[in-house]
Amino acid sequence: xxxxxxxxxxxxxxxxxxxxxVCDVRYSVNGRAIFDGLNVRVRRGRITAIMGPSGTGKTTLxxxxxxxxxxxxxxxxxxxxxxxxxxxxEIYALRKxxxxxxxxxxxxxxxxxxxxxxxxxxxxxDLPEPLIRKLVLxxxxxxxxxxxxxxAPSELSGGMARRVALARAIVMDPEIxxxxxxxxxxxxxxxxxxLRLIREMNEGLGITSIVVSHxxxxxxxxxxxxxxxxxxxxxASGTPKELHESTADIVRQFMTGSPDGPVPxxxxxxxxxxxxxxxxx
Amino acid sequence: xxxxxxxxxxxxxxRTMGAVVIFFGRVLLQCGPALARPRLVIHQIYNAGSRSLxxxxxxxxxxxxxxxxxxFDLLQRFGSEDTxxxxxxxxxxxxxxxxxxxxxxxxRAGTALTSxxxxxxxxxxxxxxxxxxxxxxxxxxxxxxxxxVIAMPLLVAIFxxxxxxGAQLIGVQLMGVDAGAFWSQMQASVELSDVNEGIIKSVxxxxxxxxxxxxxxxxxxxTAEGVGLATTRTVVSSSVLTLxxxxxxxxxxx
Numbered sequence: 001x002x003x004x005x006x007x008x009x010x011x012x013x014x015x016x017x018x019x020x021x022v023c024d025v026r027y028s029v030n031g032r033a034i035f036d037g038l039n040v041r042v043r044r045g046r047i048t049a050i051m052g053p054s055g056t057g058k059t060t061l062x063x064x065x066x067x068x069x070x071x072x073x074x075x076x077x078x079x080x081x082x083x084x085x086x087x088x089x090e091i092y093a094l095r096k097x098x099x100x101x102x103x104x105x106x107x108x109x110x111x112x113x114x115x116x117x118x119x120x121x122x123x124x125x126d127l128p129e130p131l132i133r134k135l136v137l138x139x140x141x142x143x144x145x146x147x148x149x150x151x152a153p154s155e156l157s158g159g160m161a162r163r164v165a166l167a168r169a170i171v172m173d174p175e176i177x178x179x180x181x182x183x184x185x186x187x188x189x190x191x192x193x194x195l196r197l198i199r200e201m202n203e204g205l206g207i208t209s210i211v212v213s214h215x216x217x218x219x220x221x222x223x224x225x226x227x228x229x230x231x232x233x234x235x236a237s238g239t240p241k242e243l244h245e246s247t248a249d250i251v252r253q254f255m256t257g258s259p260d261g262p263v264p265x266x267x268x269x270x271x272x273x274x275x276x277x278x279x280x281x
Numbered sequence: 282x283x284x285x286x287x288x289x290x291x292x293x294x295x296r297t298m299g300a301v302v303i304f305f306g307r308v309l310l311q312c313g314p315a316l317a318r319p320r321l322v323i324h325q326i327y328n329a330g331s332r333s334l335x336x337x338x339x340x341x342x343x344x345x346x347x348x349x350x351x352x353f354d355l356l357q358r359f360g361s362e363d364t365x366x367x368x369x370x371x372x373x374x375x376x377x378x379x380x381x382x383x384x385x386x387x388x389r390a391g392t393a394l395t396s397x398x399x400x401x402x403x404x405x406x407x408x409x410x411x412x413x414x415x416x417x418x419x420x421x422x423x424x425x426x427x428x429x430v431i432a433m434p435l436l437v438a439i440f441x442x443x444x445x446x447g448a449q450l451i452g453v454q455l456m457g458v459d460a461g462a463f464w465s466q467m468q469a470s471v472e473l474s475d476v477n478e479g480i481i482k483s484v485x486x487x488x489x490x491x492x493x494x495x496x497x498x499x500x501x502x503x504t505a506e507g508v509g510l511a512t513t514r515t516v517v518s519s520s521v522l523t524l525x526x527x528x529x530x531x532x533x534x535x
Contacts, residue, residue, distance in 0.1 A: 092414035106409035
């Protein structure tokens with residue numbers, strides 16, 4: 001059953017199952033509301049897709065979920081803890097339990113592939129070098145790039161960079177993995193590889209995954225729960241299948257990729273005929 | 282209208298100064314942990330120092346040449362060209378060495394620092410560090426700041442040595458000033474306090490230029506235009522701050 005109300009989660013769930021909970025959040029920038037009354041729940045061990053047209057605040061939602069920004073109103077709970085009440089050291093402690101894959105990989109350009117993956121281990125552990133080496137090579141092997149360990153980030157393709165970033169994101173064995181537009185700009189092969197890896201991370205390691213993307217077809221094949229954002233709130237939620245079967249205009253437009261609908265093709269402008277024939281520039 | 286605009290500029294200036302001071306405090310707090318990993322700091326000393334060596338040495342040589350020529354021309358009028366060594370040494374140690382090195386540092390190492398950190402911001406590298414629970418102030422800002430602070434006095438020392446060599450080349454080899462008089466007058470007249478003044482200036486300029494470079498990079502807009510603008514701001518603010526501090530320090534030492 002599809003829900004079109006912002007106050008409902010993707011599907012019924014026990015509270016103990018929820019690892020991230022966004023409750024009635026309002027967030028604005030320079031007085032303009034990005035979110036108003038936003039509700040999203042992420043459940044343990046599942047892949048949750050956050051979808052929506054460009055500019056609806058998907059990445060902003062990730063920033064809220066990771067404590068990079070704080071809401072004007074409402075609460076963002078991570079493992080039951082309100083992020084707004086935590087100091088930097090407590091937020092850092094929570095982040096050690098999370099991994100994040102950035103749209104462009106965000107690899108550290110002054111380190112090679114091996115050192116990029118080893119970076120969190122060197123920063124947060126006192127593991128001996130042979131063990132770090134084994135862990136890094138294991139993670140690189142998992143993403144198929146063990147042979148690229150000595151390459152510099154500038155020598156990697158977009159898809160490879162994202163796979164290295166994924167290896168780095170999982171090297172500390174996180175409980176939650178967050179993917180920000182993981183398919184953007186990838187060729188079909190690289191996209192397929194990333195899709196397979198997201199599924200494997202979830203099924204094999206039981207990692208809770210949050211995937212922000214507008215690639216509807218790709219997400220439909222891996223997501224357990226989906227949220228569709230528009231106008232600063234959740235306009236639809238449910239399983240990908242439920243979203244596909246929805247008759248709501250905004251959902252139909254998004255799922256079928258129609259150029260016009262509730263999300264207009266044209267940016268607000270004066271009358272076309274008047275502007276062409278009139279004197280105004 | 283004009284008054285209101287002036288107030289706006291003043292408020293912005295005070296706000297920026299406050300932000301710089303707070304940032305300075307936060308970076309200083311991270312310097313201890315950064316020093317615990319000397320590899321990062323040494324790498325930044327190499328970046329800010331060794332990579333500026335050629336421009337510093339070339340500039341030092343030419344400044345020394347000019348000092349030799351101008352000094353000789355001036356002193357000759359009073360028949361005291363033997364004191365050329367003293368004039369060159371005092372000019373370099375107390376003023377030209379620290380100031381010119383700081384200006385060159387702002388243009389070479391400062392812009393490199395700002396653009397590097399700004400691009401790290403633009404490509405989400407700093408955010409990625411925060412997401413890995415690593416404070417970018419400790420891992421990125423503090424080592425670069427320390428690298429600049431340590432490199433500056435070393436660069437000033439090299440600038441001064443090369444500058445003196447240049448002044449000696451012109452004064453002694455070209456203009457015929459007596460070599461013994463050149464060096465012995467210098468040895469007799471330059472005091473430790475003159476050397477200390479130069480060292481203190483170089484350390485203060487090192488703090489100022491490195492802070493400006495790191496601050497501007499860290500707060501750059503994450504766009505190509507933003508990074509370019511931050512780089513320009515680094516050169517302008519470092520140069521103005523260097524000259525302002527130079528005046529204040531010179532006044533304090535007199």
